[in-house]
Amino acid sequence: MRLITIIASLAVLALLVVLPFNLKNYGIYILSLWMVYSIAAMGLNLTLGYAGQVSLAQAAFLGIGAYTTALLMKAGYPFLFGFGLSAGICFCVGLILGYPALRVQHHFLAFVTLGFNALVWLVFRNEEWLTGGTYGLMGFPRPSFFGIDTTNQVAFYFFSLTIFVLLAVILWWIVRSPWGRAFQALRENPIRANSLGVDIRRMTLLAFAIGAAYGGMAGSLFAPLVEFIDPQSFQLNTSLMLLLMVIVGGSGRFLGPVIGALLVVLLPEWLRFTEGMYLIIYASLVMVLLAFCPSGLIGLYERSVAALRARPSGSRGSEKP
Amino acid sequence: MNRSNENVLSVCGISKSFGGIRAVDDVSFDVQRGEILGLIGPNGSGKSTLFDCVLGQLFPDSGEVFVNGNIVTRKRPCDLNKLGVGRTFQMLQVFSEMTVLENIILAGQEHRGTLVSRLFGQSDAGLTEQADEIIAFFRLTHLRDHRAGSLSYGQQKLLDTAMAFMAGPRLVMLDEPAGGVNLTMLESLKERLIAFNEERAATFVVIEHNMEFVMSLCTRILVLANGAIIAEGTPEEIRNDPVVIEAYLGE
Ligand SMILES: Nc1ncnc2c1ncn2[C@@H]1O[C@H](COP(=O)(O)OP(=O)(O)OP(=O)(O)O)[C@@H](O)[C@H]1O
Ligand SMILES: [Mg+2]
Numbered sequence: 179m180r181l182i183t184i185i186a187s188l189a190v191l192a193l194l195v196v197l198p199f200n201l202k203n204y205g206i207y208i209l210s211l212w213m214v215y216s217i218a219a220m221g222l223n224l225t226l227g228y229a230g231q232v233s234l235a236q237a238a239f240l241g242i243g244a245y246t247t248a249l250l251m252k253a254g255y256p257f258l259f260g261f262g263l264s265a266g267i268c269f270c271v272g273l274i275l276g277y278p279a280l281r282v283q284h285h286f287l288a289f290v291t292l293g294f295n296a297l298v299w300l301v302f303r304n305e306e307w308l309t310g311g312t313y314g315l316m317g318f319p320r321p322s323f324f325g326i327d328t329t330n331q332v333a334f335y336f337f338s339l340t341i342f343v344l345l346a347v348i349l350w351w352i353v354r355s356p357w358g359r360a361f362q363a364l365r366e367n368p369i370r371a372n373s374l375g376v377d378i379r380r381m382t383l384l385a386f387a388i389g390a391a392y393g394g395m396a397g398s399l400f401a402p403l404v405e406f407i408d409p410q411s412f413q414l415n416t417s418l419m420l421l422l423m424v425i426v427g428g429s430g431r432f433l434g435p436v437i438g439a440l441l442v443v444l445l446p447e448w449l450r451f452t453e454g455m456y457l458i459i460y461a462s463l464v465m466v467l468l469a470f471c472p473s474g475l476i477g478l479y480e481r482s483v484a485a486l487r488a489r490p491s492g493s494r495g496s497e498k499p
Numbered sequence: 500m501n502r503s504n505e506n507v508l509s510v511c512g513i514s515k516s517f518g519g520i521r522a523v524d525d526v527s528f529d530v531q532r533g534e535i536l537g538l539i540g541p542n543g544s545g546k547s548t549l550f551d552c553v554l555g556q557l558f559p560d561s562g563e564v565f566v567n568g569n570i571v572t573r574k575r576p577c578d579l580n581k582l583g584v585g586r587t588f589q590m591l592q593v594f595s596e597m598t599v600l601e602n603i604i605l606a607g608q609e610h611r612g613t614l615v616s617r618l619f620g621q622s623d624a625g626l627t628e629q630a631d632e633i634i635a636f637f638r639l640t641h642l643r644d645h646r647a648g649s650l651s652y653g654q655q656k657l658l659d660t661a662m663a664f665m666a667g668p669r670l671v672m673l674d675e676p677a678g679g680v681n682l683t684m685l686e687s688l689k690e691r692l693i694a695f696n697e698e699r700a701a702t703f704v705v706i707e708h709n710m711e712f713v714m715s716l717c718t719r720i721l722v723l724a725n726g727a728i729i730a731e732g733t734p735e736e737i738r739n740d741p742v743v744i745e746a747y748l749g750e
Pocket of ligand 2: 546547548589
């Protein structure tokens with residue numbers, strides 16, 4: 179099983195490396211967008227899927243990261259500085275946003291985080307001197323590394339892919355460490371976890387902070403990818419979309435948000451031929467999936483693997499007279 | 500009041516009310532090192548509430564709690580656990596989506612290293628061997644890699660109890676460990692608690708309704724009724740105490 183996982187991961191990685199050479203610019207752009215949203219969704223998956231803390235504010239962190247990076251790059255700072263600072267700022271803001279979660283949970287927490295998203299959006303829109311208001315920000319260059327300019331779509335794609343893989347490995351490390359177990363315990367039964375020495379206050383705050391930092395780093399990539407940012411991109415809609423990615427892919431499953439993001443980004447493109455019907459088909463698919471498999475696409479996959487495994491012994495059992 | 504270090508736990512004048520109900524009413528007692536203390540009383544007499552007040556799950560309205568002579572009133576449950584106090588709840592509480600092994604490792608990992616070293620260290624915090632020992636001790640080895648949620652109620656109850664022992668606690672407080680456990684398992688549970696008490700010098704406070712279990716396990720018993728201690732003594736004394744019999748029979 180382990181070997182299969184490794185081989186499958188390598189195969190996917192190989193595919194991701196050769197794919198851009200067979201796609202037009204727009205296709206490569208969509209793939210890069212997938213990477214960026216995947217990073218944000220992976221962060222949300224840590225907060226929500228692993229640690230069980232509802233957050234409708236991931237788009238706010240995406241925005242904070244994007245604006246921070248764009249402003250710094252416009253001021254002439256290197257991209258990596260903006261990237262690091264975005265992660266740092268979002269980590270701290272996420273920590274603060276975690277405090278309400280120590281008092282309220284579930285739908286109450288959803289509303290608190292939703293309010294935060296609205297607040298951040300208002301700052302983006304109203305503080306024109308800093309953010310350009312509704313006109314947004316543009317005119318920041320794409321980063322270049324070791325003489326390789328990422329203005330080229332393929333170059334930027336590989337740049338996003340590298341960061342995506344790096345952040346995925348780090349997150350994987352976190353969730354398989356004792357921290358991951360503590361996060362899961364926090365989700366399943368905070369009272370019992372507390373009685374076993376898990377500092378649930380600290381773990382709740384960390385779950386928010388790390389998830390937010392991932393949102394910030396995604397935003398930091400988002401800005402140079404789209405090359406123009408405005409408050410519109412970081413509305414509640416986007417938070418809901420990121421939530422959808424996590425849920426559809428499989429919340430609390432490591433690859434869930436990546437699969438979910440792929441679906442949410444690609445499906446509109448694939449369904450383009452249906453024109454007006456697109457949203458209807460899309461919404462129906464999501465409803466059917468979640469009604470029959472609340473654990474998302476990864477859950478659906480796990481379930482079918484389990485069913486395939488169980489079949490031989492099941493049929494033997496039914497042969498009994 | 501004697502707060503010498505021989506007292507693993509000292510409870511001094513704990514009271515707790517819910518609205519008009521005085522669930523725990525000025526309760527004081529000491530638990531000595533190596534003791535197995537039973538806590539019995541009719542339903543609703545305040546046993547679980549007393550546990551929660553002692554263990555930081557609830558804040559008492561008044562009174563103080565000492566562990567090994569140090570004041571711990573109003574400390575959080577996780578801090579108490581780090582001081583070497585393990586517990587179970589009356590309602591079964593295992594992490595049903597984790598395996599038995601993961602449940603046990605979780606119960607010990609927070610006692611290993613620091614927050615940072617837990618992030619960068621081994622994923623089992625170096626606890627697999629010790630966890631396997633505890634799992635074997637509670638005879639759950641054949642279920643080691645099963646999801647806790649897939650175990651029978653009695654098995655989950657054993658796992659729940661086993662978790663309270665993982666961190667090598669000095670004091671373990673168990674709320675109805677025998678509830679829902681079948682007779683054979685009950686015997687081995689008792690056997691194991693006594694073994695733990697003798698081999699590892701653990702001190703116990705056990706709430707239990709199963710009289711036979713309590714009487715044969717404990718060295719001393721406290722009886723609670725309407726939130727107050729009405730009797731204290733050896734199992735033999737308690738069994739024949741008319742006050743206790745009346746508390747259980749008359750209402
Ligand atoms: N959270 C709560 N809110 C209000 N009342 C409570 C609460 N918890 C306990 N009580 C009340 O406090 C009293 C003592 O309850 P407690 O659970 O401590 O009893 P117990 O001795 O553990 O009973 P049992 O043997 O049935 O477990 C009861 O009258 C109960 O109704
Ligand atoms: Mg009780």
